[in-house]
Amino acid sequence: MRKAKVHRELFNLIKKEAFFKKKVLLSSGKVSNYYIDLRKITLQSKGAYLVANLLWEEIKREKFSFLGGPTLGADPILSAIAYHSYLKGKPLKTFIVRKERKKHGQAQVIEGPPLKKKSRVIIIDDVATTGASLGEAAKKLIPLGVKIVKAWVIVDREEGAKEFLSKLGISLNSLFRLSDFLK
Template sequence: MLAERLRSLIAQRCLKVAEEPIFKLSSGKLSKYYIDLKQITLDPEGAYITGKLMYEMVREFRPDGVGGLTLGADPIAYAVSFVSYMDGYPIKPFVVRKEPKGHGMGKQVEGLLKEGDRVAVVEDVITTGSSSLKAVEACRREGLEVIGIFAIVDREEGGQENINKEGLELYSLFKLSQIL
């Protein structure tokens, strides 16, 4: 079963656990748990499994695009796009820069999307949801319709609630409690 294999890979390769909160997260909080999912999303087997499972999760929403804030979302978006193409329902990947480009067209969202397209925002790990919500804001400025946020792991630290406040749903393959 692919989900069990992914859960096992995450537990073996990605999860660091300390007695005290020593890991500084992107939210600025300290935690006893650190999850580096790039150890999986940048690995051929991990990328395939991630792409397959995330594609199965977003497929029913029929998005035109899949992506999120660089760098965590990038390999997920590419994997989903590849798997979707192989399944006969191609979903275009996109990248959201942390800041709008300082030259050229000054774009913050890069990809082959057009105004009105429906997009799934993906994320490797959700803590507070702030990175995903930054991506949502950029997508909405581009006229894209965000259909939800889709993560590999929800740390269960308020992200769900913050995302719901913005009128969106969070879907995740795993909760941190399922990996511990």
């Protein structure tokens, strides 16, 4: 499928099934008149396919060793991209950053293959509002000695995430912006 067609198809799917015009309290603590519930997209086969296809096209030429992001928004996206990358003959290693260290098992905060010092990583999430989720993930990764190449989200709500992450030296990229859905 051509990139423009996949992009349009994902946009239409999000607008139809995951974009809500209603007053809602966001995880950032802000109140918004719009809510985008991307788990309604990333946890269904068609949505996962479209997201993986588009994000793969965006990241495949980057020089990086690992792809990861904060749980829970990144979890289905990472699985979809990992599967997609395997089918393309370029399997990726992915990881998930927990909000807090597990209290049992190996008591890890980063789940997945061990990240090596100086590894180049891309972090992803479903939606960025203030950038706090990606920023918290970055703050757990940086002490490990990894280099965060860039960050990707499906939708940037355009409420300061790009600027916040820029202060951490991370470039935020998105497939869509909230303003795309308000046209």
